[in-house]
Amino acid sequence: MESNWENKLIVASIDFGTTFTGCAFSMLADYQTYREKIMTIHWKSGVSEQATKTPTILLLKKDLSFESFGYEAEETFAEITEDSDDVDDWHYFKYFKMKLYDENKDSKIRTTSKVTDQNGREIDALHVISVSIKFIKDKIMDELKARIGVLRDDDVYFVLTCPAIWSDNAKRFMRTAAEKAGIANDHLRIGLEPECAAIYLHNVTLPDLSASKKQSFCMAHGDAYLIVDLGGGTVDIAAHKINGLGRFEEILIPDGGPWGSININFKFEQALTALSGARALETFRRENMHDYTALMRAFELKKIAFPGTRSKVTMQLPITYLQCHQNENRDSLLDSIKEVAHTVFSQCSFQPKNNVISFPNDSFASLYDETIGLILDKVRTILEYLEKVKQHDIKTIFCVGGFADCKLLRKRFTDEFGDRVIAPSEAITAIMKGAVMFGRDENIIEFRISRFTYGLDWSVDFDSKIHDPKRKEVTESGDVCKDIFYTIAEMGQRIPTDYATKKIESFVKASSQDRMEFPFYRTEKVQAPLYIDDPGCSLMGSMIVGLDDTAGGLDRYVTLEVYFGASELRAEATDNKGKKHTVAFNLDESEP
Template sequence: MAESLTTPEKLMVAAIDFGTTFSGYAFAFRNDYIKDPLKINGNQWTMGSQAGVSLKTSTCVLFDSKGEFAAFGTDAEDKYIELALNEEHHDWYYFRRFKMMLYNNQSLDRDLEIEDDEGKKMPAMKVFSTCIRYLRQHMTDSWSSRLLDIQDDEIQWVLTVPAIWTDSAKQFMREAAFRAGITSNLLIALEPEAASIYCKHLPVNKRAGNSKVNLDSFSVGTKYLVLDAGGGTIDITVQEVQAGGRLREVYKANGGNWGGTRVDEAFMEFLRDVVGEGVMNRFRSECRADYVSLCRDFEIKKRTIKPEMDQKITFKIPIAINEFYQEMKGRSLRENSEGSKYGHRIAWIGDKLRVDSEIAKGLFKVTCDSIVEHVYMILQQSEVANTETILMVGGFSESPMLRAAVMDRFPDKRVIIPNESGLSVLKGAVLFGFNTTVIASRICKYTYGISVRGDFRPGIDPEEKKVLVRGRLLCEDRFSKHAEVGQSIALDEATPEQTYRPSEPDQTKVALKVYVTESLDPEYVDDEGCTYLGSLTVDMPDITDGLKRVIGVQMTFGGTELAVNARNVKTNEVTTASLDFLNHEM
């Protein structure tokens, strides 16, 4: 069955996958998509000073002492290392793996600042938008080099975000893209959904066998769990195949910060345990070039660690760590290791640290355990009963250690791992740009509501919420529910309309406060677990009827981003309404 195209007038779709560890872009032309959906173009990034090429580059950005953009990706790493070797890096700004800030920060706003690797601050919006602008420009330059004349209005842009991100984080990324020059035709794609869409088209290997399976061959009603393991976050959804190959989400998107960078943190913690906190702090502070190189080397090395390894594993360690240790402790690391708690399980040889395979594999334990136990918890839910397939995507899914952990924990499940699991999100985002209707419905992650005043109920409402307004006793902070957690909402489906009145007769705008919670039926917006999300502003320019004016508000939750519609109930005219989740002045 032919797929419908949501943007038939667009010549091409261009997608940017902005990852915690690696980022990249891809694009495809509409005519190619119709003939072969998998004909997707990318960029061959060089690995900087290291050998090889990749379809993604490091998510690192460098600014000079004036705060001007200097380099992105492995170019930024190489330039920063060069500066550090010459002790010229101190007033430059070097950011790496900063995307997780949007996951960890529960009160995002436009003026938020983030710290670089040495603690110097810069507006987060500037850092994110600069990176997106670089990727956008790099892509458009590649078109020009091919003598392709493509106008902005002929492009459908797609930007990926984790499905577990908040509405605030999604809006932050949209505004960063706007500042980066993507001022229209922008879709936000949820990463595990994009990966699932890509795998619908891709014949993929089943575990331990050579037989091929294609998600499009799944029968209607088949459920499968998408495990999107990235550098920063683990994103999990459960989808069910519908008639016509569309997908219905059956369990709300969830996950946590157990991505591949947690393994990096475990490695650094291991080194601190071996050489001491003081030595590592001094090394990181005084030897920035070596520290960046150490991080780079481990990123590559960790991909080679496998469950079946039983020989010692060698890590390249900058000689400065040994020198600092000898200076601060009065003995060499080789001498110390013989009497340490690790004993003969580790050995220092020049700039090499050799460790028993069990120690190296142990660096993955906490991360892998967290992931598989979370997957196990999801598979116990009644909504996902009879889910027999796990689809592993994302860069961290390329780790043999994580693959083995999933297969060992779920021997009765069919585990599918596409050959290009690290590119599934990026290429799937392109496919999503051509056909957004492939996702039939999504599960609401929260209960959404608006703070209102309602008639005070003696003996039920708290006395401290009682206010007298124009002779009426009202209760403040009542939670007016628009959607509830776990609710299945079809694509572009609007929830039932709720009506609101102005509090003053001459008001031309009404600002409504939006709250979220994981509770099903909160009574008040300050109940435990309720969180202020942002404001909903509705225009009411006609003040003729004063306090009798009524505005009907509908929220649409079925898309990747929350949308709102508002109308004048008396005239039935649609009025302007806008959501702002990046202003936390209450």
């Protein structure tokens, strides 16, 4: 795979988020004169005509063909639910990216994994995500053609972003989805979200908040910093150190958790459920989708703008919500607010004349407490580890991602960690713009840290003093012990990104063998296992190398070069005649 995209005509990025999606691109002429000139594609919305992102929402027809994506999908489905009797003939998907978050690091992400629509019906996740990516890819191509006229697919190279805390299988799943969406394998890179943000921040002028706002913030050789990517679904935390020539390396295995901003939305809906009952809220959502969407958009704006210092927060409730409440409850909404035992409604007031509910500052802030508390606890733990155990002086904590625009979150970060917290004004676009820069120069990240101890399913000469007799295998070239865990990278190992972590030579076992399979395993145990089926060891998938030329018999071999320092696991293969072979990586499809 070609590694240098610096001189490609166009590099585009797809920042595919849990709640919002955006895309950007860079033209070669712009990159050569001013590399920070990156164009973002805007989306039409009911709120703003110039939104830099659109909701990650997909609407499919009955036959699972594409209908719409983003704001358009949201609006179209709202109209369908209110004006049509065939609403069940449609499939509406929201927050489906979270399916790929592997919290325990041991569940299987498979190409047959499912996501559920608005009615709980299971649909192939690969189809849902690939259709979404295809729409975004086509939108980028249409935008480019409108700007420059004639354009070939081969002229555009894509970077698709993923959380750094995702498993190798989840990243591979996204690559498979992108290829299914029509992006060629050699025109696609996976960019890790906090790294992309870091690359962007290295290339723009930021105010030095610890000094005067008129001064610029600078990172020097040897400086270390934290990137906290605060997204809709997950919080993704990485730590880097600046090396020579403005490049950097990981100093921490990426960490984080499912503490994105959607948790605050869930808290708000849970509060409404406590107030009106699950049936009333579900009826409101199902029969009045336009009003439900408008209410949640209004809450989204309040959520981001709330500083935690106001005397109260006011919201106007739709009349249809009040009607649904009244139909399912004996009490009026005003009486229910007075009686409900929920912190959010403590000391709330309601004005029936204009349907405005007022939340006291502390009551509204309670929606954030658990989520922000979990984030701060994790950042605090990471800082303690880096500064006390690893002896790194963390100069700056960068907060990026859409959730980083939340004023209360910024305030609590600053209260906790002081002036070293920087939340750039373009936090929401930092990842998509940085992804374009990463596409032009992926080697700006010089070293990464191995997330696991990785190994191959290997065979060695059988030794009766060491090996299990049950694992003895007789081959044309002698007796071997199969199922050996052959370590090729150790957990915590500092691995370069620009050359192979390991070069492995493997001879064919049979003279007629027409392909080689290299099953990959991983473990979090410090002591690598002897065998691939030892406790704590799990199969990731297999790398397949086709050998169409069987001439040479048992003298044939393949040299496999594995890149564990790359943003995703990849490999290159060369046979004994010097011929390059494509390496296909197949996910483990066995049941978890």
